[in-house]
Amino acid sequence: MIKVINPTDYSEVGQYHPIDTLDQQYLLAQERQKEWNALPLQERIHVIEKFQHLLSGQLEELASLLTQEMGKPLTQARNEIKGAQERISFFIENSATYLQEEIVYDTPELVEKITYEPLGVIGNISAWNYPYLVGVNVFIPALIGGNAVFYKPSEYTPLTGLKIEALWKEAGLPDGLFQCIPGGRESGEALLDLALDGYFFTGSYPTGKYIYEQVAQRMVPCQMELGGKDPLYVSQHNQDLSSVIAAVADGAFYNNGQSCCAVERIYVHQAIYDQFVEGFTDFVKKMKVGKPTDPDTYIGPLARKEQIQVLENQVSDAIVKGGILQCGGQALEGNFFAPTVISEAHQEMLLMQEESFGPIIGIQCVDHLEEAITLMNDSAFGLTASIYTDHAEEAQKAMQAFDSGSVYWNCCDRVSARLPWTGRKHSGIGSTLSHIGIRAFVQPKAWHFRGKK
Numbered sequence: 001m002i003k004v005i006n007p008t009d010y011s012e013v014g015q016y017h018p019i020d021t022l023d024q025q026y027l028l029a030q031e032r033q034k035e036w037n038a039l040p041l042q043e044r045i046h047v048i049e050k051f052q053h054l055l056s057g058q059l060e061e062l063a064s065l066l067t068q069e070m071g072k073p074l075t076q077a078r079n080e081i082k083g084a085q086e087r088i089s090f091f092i093e094n095s096a097t098y099l100q101e102e103i104v105y106d107t108p109e110l111v112e113k114i115t116y117e118p119l120g121v122i123g124n125i126s127a128w129n130y131p132y133l134v135g136v137n138v139f140i141p142a143l144i145g146g147n148a149v150f151y152k153p154s155e156y157t158p159l160t161g162l163k164i165e166a167l168w169k170e171a172g173l174p175d176g177l178f179q180c181i182p183g184g185r186e187s188g189e190a191l192l193d194l195a196l197d198g199y200f201f202t203g204s205y206p207t208g209k210y211i212y213e214q215v216a217q218r219m220v221p222c223q224m225e226l227g228g229k230d231p232l233y234v235s236q237h238n239q240d241l242s243s244v245i246a247a248v249a250d251g252a253f254y255n256n257g258q259s260c261c262a263v264e265r266i267y268v269h270q271a272i273y274d275q276f277v278e279g280f281t282d283f284v285k286k287m288k289v290g291k292p293t294d295p296d297t298y299i300g301p302l303a304r305k306e307q308i309q310v311l312e313n314q315v316s317d318a319i320v321k322g323g324i325l326q327c328g329g330q331a332l333e334g335n336f337f338a339p340t341v342i343s344e345a346h347q348e349m350l351l352m353q354e355e356s357f358g359p360i361i362g363i364q365c366v367d368h369l370e371e372a373i374t375l376m377n378d379s380a381f382g383l384t385a386s387i388y389t390d391h392a393e394e395a396q397k398a399m400q401a402f403d404s405g406s407v408y409w410n411c412c413d414r415v416s417a418r419l420p421w422t423g424r425k426h427s428g429i430g431s432t433l434s435h436i437g438i439r440a441f442v443q444p445k446a447w448h449f450r451g452k453k
Helices: 023-038 041-057 059-070 074-099 131-144 158-171 185-193 205-218 241-257 273-285 307-320 369-377 392-401 434-439
Strands: 002-005 012-016 102-106 110-118 121-125 148-152 178-180 199-202 222-225 230-234 263-269 324-327 340-343 360-366 384-388 406-409 442-450
Touching: 002 158, 012 059, 012 158, 023 110, 023 121, 023 148, 023 178, 041 059, 041 074, 041 131, 041 158, 059 074, 059 131, 059 158, 074 131, 074 434, 121 131, 121 185, 131 148, 131 158, 131 199, 131 434, 148 158, 148 185, 158 178, 185 205, 199 205, 205 222, 230 241, 230 369, 241 263, 241 273, 241 360, 241 384, 263 273, 263 369, 273 324, 273 340, 273 360, 307 324, 307 340, 307 360, 360 369, 369 392, 384 392, 392 406, 434 442
Parallel strands: 121 148, 121 199, 148 178, 199 222, 230 263, 230 384, 263 360, 340 360, 384 406
Antiparallel strands: 002 012, 102 110, 110 442, 324 340
């Protein structure tokens, strides 16, 4: 048995049995996948609807468990589950359109059509920071498309993963179609040892690279949703700077900065730099750090205690290289880290190059838009990039130049089910969400009919 520890007070949340041998489970998944795919699409969707309804009915219980496991403030845990329900609605409403057969050519002599068939049995190695949101991106369209799913939750949120599995059983999903595989590296390796028909991972670049290398020779789909070092530019063309500051601070510190698309680098035009730094620092200082069950708490504990050392290293490196510590900069009792703002940042700092995944941000002064674009693209990552400006032409120019999978004008840290979630460079490969994410879990078949219909 492995204990799950609450990062807030180090109390025991629960225990679970890790799973590292999967041969029998794999045979069951293969058998049930064929039966599941044989059902009409609407019958599969009906089970998805029941699962969605259960999320709503058990919201408080699910949010409380998530908060206990990874420290997310309870309000934010509720928001995550509600957001997951909205994404499920997108898949329910749009999957039939994008999975139906398409007649692409039709004459008396020749008919051509495309159909979409499931991959088979897929592995979903998921993340702890948003287990519901990143989970539904994969296992909902995978199941709708007729696949079976091996779901490995993070070792930091295994009880949430097991609860998701229990909800599927309660929703009437046949046994074997969604199997939760809790545990650490050993459980992940067990999944890699199986001859699965696709792998879908959310997590860090080093782990994603390792998974990609292990399964490359099998020539099966392997999608990677990896990290980010997401930059944001604040133009001098902003009349309501206070609103910009509030939005940018939320984009940087929501969920304790533990998000692949959290703002991690801020570039500000020199004409408003001092004003922005002062206002931004004052705003961050007012963020309440405390118990995640307190309704006023905005910053809870870090899910991983090891991350504190990463943040401390980034702070010390930045100060040595000329950065000015505006607030925070130190670990607090337990897994807590004070919200941290460092001005006079520059590209040579670890803070501006390596993923932080915590409540810390660097702010750099730039002379013009072109400089901002150059610095923002100067990264091994390419997940999101944002610009705040009142000028549409300036925004359009910047967004076209950003080398990122998602670009934002006057918003940030945002994901829409209608748009593909995709990364460039070390931020990943492949897409979830949108119609592209629906079709990521099926494979096309080309049909040629010559002669009589």
